[in-house]
Amino acid sequence: MKLSFSTNAFVNLSVFDAVETIAGIGYEGVELLADIPHLYADSVTVSDLDNLKRILDRTGVSVANINANTAIGFYGRQFWEPLFEPSLANPAPALRQWRIGYSKKCIDLAEALGAPCVSLTSGRPVPGSSPDESLRFLQESLQTLLGYAEDKSIRIGIEYEPGLLVERYEELAALIETLGSPYLGANLDLGHSHVLGEDVESVIAGLSLRIFHVHIEDIRGRKHYHLVPGTGEMDFVALFDALARHGYDGFATVELYTYPHRAEAAAREALHYLESLPPFQSRGAAWG
Numbered sequence: 001m002k003l004s005f006s007t008n009a010f011v012n013l014s015v016f017d018a019v020e021t022i023a024g025i026g027y028e029g030v031e032l033l034a035d036i037p038h039l040y041a042d043s044v045t046v047s048d049l050d051n052l053k054r055i056l057d058r059t060g061v062s063v064a065n066i067n068a069n070t071a072i073g074f075y076g077r078q079f080w081e082p083l084f085e086p087s088l089a090n091p092a093p094a095l096r097q098w099r100i101g102y103s104k105k106c107i108d109l110a111e112a113l114g115a116p117c118v119s120l121t122s123g124r125p126v127p128g129s130s131p132d133e134s135l136r137f138l139q140e141s142l143q144t145l146l147g148y149a150e151d152k153s154i155r156i157g158i159e160y161e162p163g164l165l166v167e168r169y170e171e172l173a174a175l176i177e178t179l180g181s182p183y184l185g186a187n188l189d190l191g192h193s194h195v196l197g198e199d200v201e202s203v204i205a206g207l208s209l210r211i212f213h214v215h216i217e218d219i220r221g222r223k224h225y226h227l228v229p230g231t232g233e234m235d236f237v238a239l240f241d242a243l244a245r246h247g248y249d250g251f252a253t254v255e256l257y258t259y260p261h262r263a264e265a266a267a268r269e270a271l272h273y274l275e276s277l278p279p280f281q282s283r284g285a286a287w288g
Contacts, residue, residue, distance in 0.1 A: 001240060003274055004029030004064035004253040006215075007038055009263040013049075015039055016055055022023055023059035025267050030056075031065045031213075031253045032113070034106045039066075040073040041105035049112050062252035063115040065187065065213045065219065069159055082257070087123020088141035089165050090133040100267035109146070110154045114181075115248075117155040117212045119187035122166035134165050139179060146181045157187030157212040162224055168196055169203045185210035189255070190239055191208050191217045195224045204242045211248050215255045226258045228266050230273035240279045259287070 005027045015038035018064035022030050032039050041046075056063065070082045072240055086095035089188070106118050120140050142156070149156050158275045160172045175186055192215075194202045204211070216239075218232030219225070229236060240252070254274070259266035274280055 001244065001249055001279055002028045002062075002064075002251050003271065003280065004031055004062075004251040005267050005270070006031040006033065006067060006074070006253050006255045006257070008033040008035075008255065008257040009259050009266060010065060011037055011257075011260050012153075012263070016051060019052065020059065021264055023055075023061045023266070023269060026271055027061065027267070028038075029062045029064035029251045029253065031067050031251075031255070032063055032109075032115070033070075034066050034068040034109060034118075035070045036073040036078070039109060041068075041102055041109055042073065044109065052113065062251075063110075063113045065157070066106050066110045066115045066118045066257050068103060069121045069178070069187075070116050071102065074098070074102075084121050084123045084164065085126070087138075087165075088120065088145075089123050089126075089129075089138035090247050091126055091129035091133065091137065091280070096137060096141060100263050101143055103145055104148050107154045107156075108127055108150050111152045115154070117157050117185075117187070118149075119157045119159050119213060122164050123163060124163060125165050131165065134174075136177060138165065139175070142179055142184065146179065146183050148181045150181070152255065155183050155185060155212045159187040159189055159192075159215070161189065161192050162195055169193065169198055170205065173206055176207075185212040187213045187215065187226050189215035189217075191219045191226060191234065194219045194234055195222050198224065200239060201242050204239075204246050204248070208246050211243070211246075211250075213250060214248065214252045216244065216252050217255050226256050228256060228259070228273070229254065229270045236274070237277055237279075245281070
Protein backbone atom coordinates (compact mmCIF):
# COMPACT_ATOMS: atom_id res chain seq x y z
CA MET A 1 0.00 0.00 0.00
CA LYS A 2 1.21 3.52 -0.80
CA LEU A 3 0.37 6.97 0.55
CA SER A 4 -1.07 9.78 -1.51
CA PHE A 5 -2.46 13.23 -0.80
CA SER A 6 -5.36 15.02 -2.49
CA THR A 7 -4.87 18.41 -4.09
CA ASN A 8 -8.33 19.42 -2.89
CA ALA A 9 -6.67 20.70 0.29
CA PHE A 10 -4.46 23.01 -1.76
CA VAL A 11 -7.13 25.20 -3.37
CA ASN A 12 -5.04 28.27 -2.54
CA LEU A 13 -2.34 27.01 -4.92
CA SER A 14 -2.34 26.09 -8.59
CA VAL A 15 -2.49 22.38 -9.36
CA PHE A 16 1.15 22.58 -10.47
CA ASP A 17 2.34 24.09 -7.18
CA ALA A 18 0.12 21.68 -5.25
CA VAL A 19 1.72 18.64 -6.90
CA GLU A 20 5.21 20.07 -6.36
CA THR A 21 4.43 20.64 -2.67
CA ILE A 22 2.92 17.20 -2.12
CA ALA A 23 5.90 15.55 -3.81
CA GLY A 24 8.32 17.62 -1.74
CA ILE A 25 6.66 16.52 1.49
CA GLY A 26 7.31 12.90 0.55
CA TYR A 27 4.06 11.39 -0.68
CA GLU A 28 4.35 8.75 -3.41
CA GLY A 29 1.07 9.69 -5.03
CA VAL A 30 -1.29 12.56 -5.65
CA GLU A 31 -5.02 12.69 -6.19
CA LEU A 32 -5.94 15.45 -8.64
CA LEU A 33 -9.05 17.56 -8.12
CA ALA A 34 -11.06 17.66 -11.37
CA ASP A 35 -12.74 20.92 -10.41
CA ILE A 36 -11.85 24.56 -9.92
CA PRO A 37 -9.28 25.84 -9.15
CA HIS A 38 -7.31 22.81 -10.40
CA LEU A 39 -8.23 20.52 -13.31
CA TYR A 40 -11.68 21.72 -14.27
CA ALA A 41 -12.09 19.53 -17.33
CA ASP A 42 -14.06 22.09 -19.35
CA SER A 43 -11.14 24.52 -19.26
CA VAL A 44 -7.98 22.35 -19.06
CA THR A 45 -5.65 22.94 -22.00
CA VAL A 46 -3.14 20.69 -23.72
CA SER A 47 -0.44 22.99 -22.36
CA ASP A 48 -1.75 22.46 -18.80
CA LEU A 49 -1.57 18.69 -19.22
CA ASP A 50 1.91 18.81 -20.75
CA ASN A 51 3.15 20.97 -17.88
CA LEU A 52 1.60 18.65 -15.33
CA LYS A 53 3.11 15.58 -17.00
CA ARG A 54 6.55 17.17 -16.80
CA ILE A 55 6.12 17.82 -13.08
CA LEU A 56 4.89 14.27 -12.44
CA ASP A 57 7.80 12.78 -14.42
CA ARG A 58 10.38 14.96 -12.66
CA THR A 59 9.08 14.32 -9.14
CA GLY A 60 8.30 10.63 -9.68
CA VAL A 61 4.84 11.06 -8.14
CA SER A 62 2.03 8.87 -9.50
CA VAL A 63 -1.56 10.00 -10.02
CA ALA A 64 -3.59 7.86 -7.63
CA ASN A 65 -7.03 9.06 -8.74
CA ILE A 66 -8.88 11.78 -10.59
CA ASN A 67 -11.34 13.19 -8.06
CA ALA A 68 -14.42 14.15 -10.08
CA ASN A 69 -16.80 14.09 -7.12
CA THR A 70 -17.69 17.78 -7.11
CA ALA A 71 -18.87 20.26 -9.76
CA ILE A 72 -18.21 23.65 -8.19
CA GLY A 73 -16.84 24.88 -11.52
CA PHE A 74 -20.28 24.42 -13.09
CA TYR A 75 -21.42 27.44 -11.10
CA GLY A 76 -18.38 29.55 -11.97
CA ARG A 77 -17.42 30.51 -8.44
CA GLN A 78 -16.17 29.09 -5.16
CA PHE A 79 -18.49 27.82 -2.44
CA TRP A 80 -17.84 26.93 1.17
CA GLU A 81 -19.53 23.55 0.78
CA PRO A 82 -18.55 20.96 -1.87
CA LEU A 83 -21.25 20.79 -4.53
CA PHE A 84 -22.17 17.45 -6.09
CA GLU A 85 -24.87 18.71 -8.43
CA PRO A 86 -25.53 18.48 -11.30
CA SER A 87 -25.07 14.76 -10.70
CA LEU A 88 -25.49 11.60 -12.71
CA ALA A 89 -28.87 11.16 -10.99
CA ASN A 90 -30.18 14.68 -11.54
CA PRO A 91 -33.84 14.57 -12.72
CA ALA A 92 -33.27 17.27 -15.38
CA PRO A 93 -32.11 15.52 -18.59
CA ALA A 94 -29.94 18.44 -19.74
CA LEU A 95 -28.13 18.64 -16.40
CA ARG A 96 -27.71 14.88 -16.26
CA GLN A 97 -26.25 14.90 -19.76
CA TRP A 98 -23.86 17.67 -18.76
CA ARG A 99 -22.55 15.52 -15.93
CA ILE A 100 -22.17 12.47 -18.17
CA GLY A 101 -20.18 14.57 -20.64
CA TYR A 102 -18.08 16.10 -17.90
CA SER A 103 -17.36 12.68 -16.42
CA LYS A 104 -16.18 11.46 -19.83
CA LYS A 105 -13.75 14.37 -19.94
CA CYS A 106 -12.47 13.35 -16.50
CA ILE A 107 -11.94 9.81 -17.80
CA ASP A 108 -9.93 11.38 -20.63
CA LEU A 109 -7.86 13.25 -18.01
CA ALA A 110 -7.18 9.98 -16.20
CA GLU A 111 -6.03 8.34 -19.43
CA ALA A 112 -3.76 11.29 -20.29
CA LEU A 113 -2.16 11.45 -16.83
CA GLY A 114 -1.81 7.74 -16.14
CA ALA A 115 -4.42 7.55 -13.39
CA PRO A 116 -6.07 4.13 -12.99
CA CYS A 117 -9.43 5.45 -11.83
CA VAL A 118 -11.88 8.33 -11.56
CA SER A 119 -14.07 8.85 -8.51
CA LEU A 120 -17.68 10.00 -8.74
CA THR A 121 -20.63 10.29 -6.38
CA SER A 122 -24.34 9.70 -6.87
CA GLY A 123 -25.15 13.27 -5.87
CA ARG A 124 -27.76 14.22 -3.31
CA PRO A 125 -31.47 13.37 -3.50
CA VAL A 126 -33.15 16.23 -5.37
CA PRO A 127 -36.58 17.47 -4.21
CA GLY A 128 -39.31 16.38 -6.60
CA SER A 129 -37.54 13.18 -7.65
CA SER A 130 -38.08 10.02 -5.62
CA PRO A 131 -35.07 7.94 -4.53
CA ASP A 132 -36.19 5.09 -6.82
CA GLU A 133 -36.42 7.41 -9.83
CA SER A 134 -33.06 8.99 -9.00
CA LEU A 135 -31.46 5.57 -8.71
CA ARG A 136 -32.80 4.66 -12.15
CA PHE A 137 -31.27 7.85 -13.60
CA LEU A 138 -27.96 7.03 -11.90
CA GLN A 139 -27.89 3.50 -13.30
CA GLU A 140 -28.67 4.72 -16.81
CA SER A 141 -25.95 7.36 -16.61
CA LEU A 142 -23.40 4.89 -15.32
CA GLN A 143 -24.22 2.39 -18.06
CA THR A 144 -23.32 5.06 -20.60
CA LEU A 145 -20.13 5.99 -18.75
CA LEU A 146 -18.95 2.44 -18.16
CA GLY A 147 -18.77 1.67 -21.86
CA TYR A 148 -16.64 4.77 -22.35
CA ALA A 149 -14.44 3.93 -19.35
CA GLU A 150 -13.89 0.36 -20.51
CA ASP A 151 -12.70 1.58 -23.92
CA LYS A 152 -10.12 3.72 -22.09
CA SER A 153 -9.26 1.04 -19.48
CA ILE A 154 -10.15 3.47 -16.69
CA ARG A 155 -12.11 2.30 -13.65
CA ILE A 156 -14.94 4.27 -12.01
CA GLY A 157 -15.04 4.32 -8.22
CA ILE A 158 -18.28 5.49 -6.62
CA GLU A 159 -17.80 7.23 -3.29
CA TYR A 160 -20.66 6.93 -0.84
CA GLU A 161 -21.17 9.60 1.77
CA PRO A 162 -23.75 10.51 4.43
CA GLY A 163 -26.59 12.49 2.88
CA LEU A 164 -26.07 11.32 -0.71
CA LEU A 165 -28.40 9.15 -2.79
CA VAL A 166 -25.87 6.31 -2.42
CA GLU A 167 -24.79 6.95 1.15
CA ARG A 168 -23.80 3.59 2.63
CA TYR A 169 -22.04 0.32 1.84
CA GLU A 170 -25.13 -1.79 1.17
CA GLU A 171 -26.41 0.69 -1.41
CA LEU A 172 -23.09 0.82 -3.23
CA ALA A 173 -22.73 -2.98 -3.18
CA ALA A 174 -26.22 -3.33 -4.67
CA LEU A 175 -25.41 -0.79 -7.39
CA ILE A 176 -22.20 -2.61 -8.32
CA GLU A 177 -24.02 -5.94 -8.45
CA THR A 178 -26.90 -4.55 -10.54
CA LEU A 179 -24.65 -3.03 -13.20
CA GLY A 180 -22.23 -5.95 -13.19
CA SER A 181 -19.29 -4.19 -14.80
CA PRO A 182 -15.71 -4.96 -13.73
CA TYR A 183 -15.00 -1.27 -14.30
CA LEU A 184 -17.39 -0.16 -11.54
CA GLY A 185 -16.26 -0.28 -7.94
CA ALA A 186 -15.66 1.79 -4.84
CA ASN A 187 -13.75 4.90 -4.02
CA LEU A 188 -13.91 3.89 -0.36
CA ASP A 189 -13.72 6.74 2.12
CA LEU A 190 -13.04 5.01 5.42
CA GLY A 191 -14.03 8.10 7.39
CA HIS A 192 -17.48 8.09 5.83
CA SER A 193 -17.90 4.46 6.83
CA HIS A 194 -16.89 5.34 10.39
CA VAL A 195 -19.34 8.26 10.55
CA LEU A 196 -22.15 5.94 9.47
CA GLY A 197 -21.30 3.47 12.24
CA GLU A 198 -20.59 0.67 9.78
CA ASP A 199 -18.51 -2.37 10.60
CA VAL A 200 -15.58 -1.29 8.45
CA GLU A 201 -14.05 -4.78 8.44
CA SER A 202 -17.28 -6.10 6.89
CA VAL A 203 -17.32 -3.24 4.37
CA ILE A 204 -13.76 -3.95 3.25
CA ALA A 205 -14.43 -7.69 3.08
CA GLY A 206 -17.66 -7.15 1.14
CA LEU A 207 -16.19 -4.80 -1.44
CA SER A 208 -12.82 -6.59 -1.51
CA LEU A 209 -11.27 -6.40 -4.99
CA ARG A 210 -13.88 -3.84 -6.05
CA ILE A 211 -12.08 -1.24 -3.93
CA PHE A 212 -10.35 0.82 -6.61
CA HIS A 213 -9.07 3.68 -4.43
CA VAL A 214 -9.19 4.66 -0.75
CA HIS A 215 -9.66 8.00 1.00
CA ILE A 216 -8.50 8.41 4.58
CA GLU A 217 -8.95 11.11 7.20
CA ASP A 218 -9.59 11.04 10.91
CA ILE A 219 -13.01 11.48 12.51
CA ARG A 220 -14.05 12.46 16.01
CA GLY A 221 -17.47 11.86 17.57
CA ARG A 222 -18.88 10.47 14.29
CA LYS A 223 -19.05 14.05 13.01
CA HIS A 224 -18.46 14.26 9.26
CA TYR A 225 -15.50 16.63 9.41
CA HIS A 226 -12.15 15.52 7.99
CA LEU A 227 -9.34 15.67 10.55
CA VAL A 228 -5.62 15.05 10.25
CA PRO A 229 -4.94 11.33 10.81
CA GLY A 230 -3.90 10.75 14.40
CA THR A 231 -6.08 13.52 15.86
CA GLY A 232 -9.38 11.61 16.01
CA GLU A 233 -10.67 8.21 17.05
CA MET A 234 -10.09 5.99 14.01
CA ASP A 235 -7.92 2.88 14.34
CA PHE A 236 -5.73 3.14 11.25
CA VAL A 237 -3.60 0.12 12.11
CA ALA A 238 -6.70 -2.10 12.06
CA LEU A 239 -7.98 -0.43 8.89
CA PHE A 240 -4.74 -0.89 6.96
CA ASP A 241 -4.49 -4.46 8.19
CA ALA A 242 -8.02 -5.20 6.92
CA LEU A 243 -7.28 -3.62 3.55
CA ALA A 244 -4.12 -5.68 3.14
CA ARG A 245 -5.82 -8.94 4.19
CA HIS A 246 -8.54 -8.40 1.60
CA GLY A 247 -6.15 -7.73 -1.26
CA TYR A 248 -5.96 -3.95 -1.49
CA ASP A 249 -2.47 -2.77 -2.47
CA GLY A 250 -3.22 0.58 -4.10
CA PHE A 251 -3.05 4.13 -2.79
CA ALA A 252 -4.49 5.39 0.47
CA THR A 253 -5.10 9.07 -0.24
CA VAL A 254 -5.27 11.52 2.63
CA GLU A 255 -8.19 13.87 1.91
CA LEU A 256 -8.14 17.05 3.99
CA TYR A 257 -10.13 19.61 2.00
CA THR A 258 -11.10 21.00 5.43
CA TYR A 259 -7.59 22.49 5.83
CA PRO A 260 -7.17 25.00 2.95
CA HIS A 261 -5.79 27.54 5.46
CA ARG A 262 -2.89 25.24 6.42
CA ALA A 263 -2.77 22.56 3.79
CA GLU A 264 0.99 22.03 3.74
CA ALA A 265 1.24 21.73 7.53
CA ALA A 266 -1.71 19.31 7.61
CA ALA A 267 -0.14 17.19 4.85
CA ARG A 268 3.16 17.02 6.75
CA GLU A 269 1.46 16.13 10.04
CA ALA A 270 -0.56 13.40 8.35
CA LEU A 271 2.49 11.83 6.70
CA HIS A 272 4.51 11.97 9.92
CA TYR A 273 1.75 10.13 11.78
CA LEU A 274 1.04 7.56 9.08
CA GLU A 275 4.71 6.71 8.64
CA SER A 276 4.85 5.86 12.36
CA LEU A 277 2.36 3.02 11.79
CA PRO A 278 3.47 -0.57 11.07
CA PRO A 279 2.47 -0.68 7.38
CA PHE A 280 4.66 2.34 6.56
CA GLN A 281 7.42 2.38 9.21
CA SER A 282 10.13 1.04 6.90
CA ARG A 283 9.28 3.63 4.31
CA GLY A 284 9.45 6.44 6.89
CA ALA A 285 12.85 5.20 8.06
CA ALA A 286 14.11 5.11 4.48
CA TRP A 287 13.13 8.76 4.02
CA GLY A 288 14.92 9.55 7.27
